Amino acid sequence: MQDYAYSSALHLREAILSKAVSPVEVMKECLTRLEAVEPLLNCFVTRTPDLAMDAARSAERALMAGEPVGLLHGLPISVKDLISVGGVRQTFGSRSMASNIAKTDAPAVGRIKQAGACIVGTTTTSEFGCKAVGDSPLTGVTRNPWNTECTPGGSSCGAAASVAAGVTPFALGTDGGGSIREPAALTGLFGIKAQFGRVPVFPASATPTLAHVGPLARTVRDAALLLSAIAGQDGRDPFSVAAPVPAWLQACDLPVKGMRLAWSPTLGYAKPDQEVLSLCESAVRVFEKLGCEVVELPEGIGPDPDQLWMAEFYAGVGTRLNGTLSASREILDPAVASLLDKALDQSLLQYYTKVFARYEFRERIRALFESFDLLLTPTAPVPAFPVNVDVPPQFAGRTPCTWQYYTYPFNLTGQPAASLPVGFTSAGLPVGLQLVSRINAETDIFRAASAFEMEKPWVNIRPPGI
Numbered sequence: 484m485q486d487y488a489y490s491s492a493l494h495l496r497e498a499i500l501s502k503a504v505s506p507v508e509v510m511k512e513c514l515t516r517l518e519a520v521e522p523l524l525n526c527f528v529t530r531t532p533d534l535a536m537d538a539a540r541s542a543e544r545a546l547m548a549g550e551p552v553g554l555l556h557g558l559p560i561s562v563k564d565l566i567s568v569g570g571v572r573q574t575f576g577s578r579s580m581a582s583n584i585a586k587t588d589a590p591a592v593g594r595i596k597q598a599g600a601c602i603v604g605t606t607t608t609s610e611f612g613c614k615a616v617g618d619s620p621l622t623g624v625t626r627n628p629w630n631t632e633c634t635p636g637g638s639s640c641g642a643a644a645s646v647a648a649g650v651t652p653f654a655l656g657t658d659g660g661g662s663i664r665e666p667a668a669l670t671g672l673f674g675i676k677a678q679f680g681r682v683p684v685f686p687a688s689a690t691p692t693l694a695h696v697g698p699l700a701r702t703v704r705d706a707a708l709l710l711s712a713i714a715g716q717d718g719r720d721p722f723s724v725a726a727p728v729p730a731w732l733q734a735c736d737l738p739v740k741g742m743r744l745a746w747s748p749t750l751g752y753a754k755p756d757q758e759v760l761s762l763c764e765s766a767v768r769v770f771e772k773l774g775c776e777v778v779e780l781p782e783g784i785g786p787d788p789d790q791l792w793m794a795e796f797y798a799g800v801g802t803r804l805n806g807t808l809s810a811s812r813e814i815l816d817p818a819v820a821s822l823l824d825k826a827l828d829q830s831l832l833q834y835y836t837k838v839f840a841r842y843e844f845r846e847r848i849r850a851l852f853e854s855f856d857l858l859l860t861p862t863a864p865v866p867a868f869p870v871n872v873d874v875p876p877q878f879a880g881r882t883p884c885t886w887q888y889y890t891y892p893f894n895l896t897g898q899p900a901a902s903l904p905v906g907f908t909s910a911g912l913p914v915g916l917q918l919v920s921r922i923n924a925e926t927d928i929f930r931a932a933s934a935f936e937m938e939k940p941w942v943n944i945r946p947p948g949i
Contacts, residue, residue, distance in 0.1 A: 486512065487504075487509050487512045487513065488512070488649030488650070489649040489701070489942075489945060490652060491701065491702050491705050491942070492555075492652035492653055492700065492708055492709070493702075493705060493708060495652060496554075496557075496558060496708075499542070499546070499557040499558075500546070502546065506540075506546070506556070506557030506601070507539045509539070509557060509558075509559065510538075510539035510557075510601055511536075513603060513650065514603065516648075516649060516650050517530070517603060517604070517645070520628070520645070520649075520650060523628075523631055524625060524626045524628060524949075525607065525624060525625045525626060526561075526606055526607060526625055526644045526645040526650070527561070527604040527605065527606055527641060528574055528576070528604070528605045528606065528608075528621075528622055528641070529564075529572045529574075529604055529605045530603065531568075531571060531602055531603060531604045532603070532604075534601075534602055535601045535603045535604075536601075538596070538600070538601035538602065539557060539601045542557035542599050542601065543557070552599060553598035553599035553600075554598045554708060554711060554712045555595055555599050555600035555708070555709070555712050556599035557599055557601065558599070558600050558601065558651075558652065558653075559600075559601050560595060560600045560602055560603070560651050560652075560655065560709075561604055561606045561645055561646075561650070561655070562595075562602055562605050562606065562654070562655045563605065563606050563608055563641070563642050563654070563655055563656045563657055564576060564605045564606060564607060564641075565608050565611075565612055565657045566589045566592060566655055566696060567585035567586070567587060567588065567589045568585055568588060568602060568605060569586060569587045569588040570585065571584070571585055571605060572584055572605070573585040573605065574622075575608070575610065575611050576608040576610045576611065576612075576619035576620075576621055576638075577619065577621055577814075578620050578815075579811065579814055579815065581621055587686070589685055589686070589696070590682070590713070590717040590719065590720065591655055591682055591696045591713040595655070595713060600712075603650070603651060606640075606641030606642045606645060606654060606656075607619065607622045607640050607641030608639065608640065608641065608662075609637040609819075609883075610815065610816045610819050611689065611800050611803075612637075612638035612657060612659055612662055613797070613816070613819040614637055614638065614818065614819065614883040615636060615637050615638065615660070615662070615886065616634045616637045616640070616870075616872070617634045617635050617636065617637045617640025617644070618634075618637075618640075618870065618871070620815070624870045625640040625641050625644055626870060627644060627670060627867045628644055628648040628949040629647070629671065629911060629913060629946045632869055633867035633868060633869055633870060633912070634669070634867055634870050635666050635670045635867065636665045636668070636669040636867065637665070638657070638662040638666075639662045639663055639666045640666055642654035642656040642666070643669070643670040643672055643674070643699050644670060646670075646672055646699050646700065647670035647672055649945070649949070652701060653698050653699060653705050653708075653709050654699050654700075655696060655697070655699075655709075656674065656696070656697060656698070657688075657694060658674075658694075658695045658697060658890075658894070659690045659694045660884050660887070660890060660891040660894050661862075661884070661889075661890025661891055663676050663697050663698075663699060663902075664862050664890050664902040665863050665890055665902070666699070667699055667862070667901075667902040668861075668863045668902045668904075668913065668915025668917075669912070669913060669915075670867075671907075671913030671941060671944070671946075672699050672700060672701060672902075672904065673699075673701070673702065673703050673705075673706050673901065673932060673936075674697065674698065674700070674901060675698060675710065675899065675900070675901035676695035676697045676894075676900055676901070677697055677710060677714060677899050677925050678724060678897065678898065678922065678924075678925060679692075679722065679894075679897030679898075680720065680722040680723045680724045681714050681724050681899075681923075681925070682697060682710070682713050682714050683716065683720035683723035684696055684720050684722075685719040685720050687720075689799045689803040690795065690796050690800065691722070691799065692795065693792075693795060693796055693894045697713075698710050702936065703903075703936050704732060704735050706901075707734070707735055710925075711731055711732060714728045715728050724923070729925060731925060731926065731929050734925075734926040734930050735932075735933035737930040738774075738930070738934075739770070739774060739775055739930055739931050739934045740773065740775070741775070741776070742774075742775045742857065742927070742930075743775070743778070743854070743856050744767075744778070744856060744857045744931075745777075745778055745780050745851075745857070745859065746767050746777050746778070746779050746858075746859045747779070747780040747784065747858060747860050748763070748764070748779075748860070748861070749783055749888075750783040750787075750888065750889060750892065751783020751784055751785060751786070752786065752787040752888070753860075753861075753888035754878070755861050755864040755865070755888075756864060756865045756866065756877075758866070758909065759864060759865060759866060759914050760861060762906040762908070762914045763861045763905060763914065765905070766859075766903075766905035766906070766916045766935065766939075767859055767916075769935060769938055769939060770859070770931065770935065773934050773935075773938065775931075780858075784847075784851065785847065788844050788891070789885040790837065791837050791840055791841045791895055792892070792894065792895055793822075793882065793884075793885065794829060794833075794834055794837040795837070795841065797825070797826030798826040798829065798834060800819075800826075801823035801824075801827040808820060808824070808827075818883055819883075822882060822883070841895050844892075845895060845896045848892070848893075848896045849896070852922075855921075856920070856921070856927050856931075857918050857919060857920055857927055857928065857931055858917075858918075858919040859916060859918060860889045860916070860917045860919070861915070861916065862889060862890065862903075862916060862917040863887060863889070863914075863915065864886070864887070864888050866908050866910070866912035866913065867912050867913075874886045889917055893919050897922070898919055898921065899919070899920045899924060899925040899928055900917060900918065900920070900928075901918045902915035902917055903915060903916045903917075903935060903936075905935075907944075918932060
């Protein structure tokens with residue numbers, strides 16, 4: 484059997500459509516790979532091998548019959564456990580939902596099925612996505628393939644770890660405060676949350692004004708392919724963007740010379756690890772070499788908006804879980820329960836004061852981008868750190884999400900933002916650079932990220948021993 488682990492989605496798609504390989508053969512190899520790495524990494528909540536093989540056989544029959552094929556025809560994929568796959572267990576990483584069965588496909592799931600993708604299972608998350616690390620009371624610890632004593636980040640922990648380990652070429656994750664971008668940075672992947680509403684969300688998220696669904700992938704173009712398949716308006720999501728889906732794959736070939744980039748090492752308040760900062764600064768110099776103008780923002784974006792983000796995120800989850808907090812608090816992650824308590828203790832006046840402050844913050848950032856195409860920052864302030872801790876030790880005063888510093892501001896604004904692999908620490912751990920674009924301008928992220936990938940390719944560097 485040929486080894487398809489670490490093949491790009493676009494390469495696999497070309498091989499499948501040319502009939503050089505069979506979707507069934509690819510899926511068998513994918514499931515074998517999943518079984519091999521799962522005991523080491525613990526990436527999956529629910530495996531769906533029968534669903535995956537049925538989809539692969541259907542893809543093969545369609546191909547042999549000369550029927551039309553979709554963007555993702557015959558490609559293996561996983562779906563984070565916060566995204567509903569109709570008829571499949573959806574636990575949200577919580578013992579309170581351990582027996583829950585999703586009633587319907589989320590829009591993104593329906594679209595990947597229609598595009599011909601084959602779902603191998605649902606991947607692990609911290610409980611209700613409330614921590615930026617990879618553990619939950621229901622599923623235990625998910626580990627980083629670059630160092631299994633370290634976390635892959637969260638909350639899209641299983642999605643990131645499994646893609647980095649070569650199980651599938653890409654995966655669907657969610658991002659309400661950094662949950663695609665931060666795991667991408669810690670596992671050496673490209674991950675993007677598009678413009679808020681570009682990928683519709685349904686059933687409604689517990690954090691409906693912050694939540695995004697998006698791809699984690701090993702290459703920029705693979706992410707562009709998957710995002711193209713899942714984007715577009717859906718009437719079930721009132722926030723969904725009513726505009727044609729941009730040509731993101733074609734954007735990967737656009738020139739970057741003349742782009743104006745802002746570089747902010749700290750956003751004005753973050754405290755990054757020096758090795759992370761050095762790698763990101765080197766990446767910024769690459770963009771200068773490619774012909775971009777780079778302007779440093781020494782003042783960043785102003786005061787830390789962490790309290791604005793926390794008020795919104797945890798109040799939403801806390802409202803959804805209020806009954807569980809009252810009736811069976813002991814089954815929840817204690818760190819999560821404590822955060823929800825604080826959010827629910829807000830008065831209406833306190834909450835709405837932060838809501839209006841958020842609108843002011845969003846306008847201030849929008850105005851900043853009148854002068855720049857992209858804002859560059861580190862994605863995470865540190866590389867991967869040991870499992871079984873909620874916050875890196877050097878950030879002990881932060882919460883289990885706000886230690887990320889760089890990512891949650893752009894959930895508050897809704898702008899497109901991605902994490903791009905830019906190198907490895909002396910300990911061999913990946914580091915990511917965050918690229919933030921203007922409103923509705925994912926095209927600028929894809930052209931810049933693709934140009935960097937061509938200049939400094941990373942796809943052939945793989946986790947040792949996995």
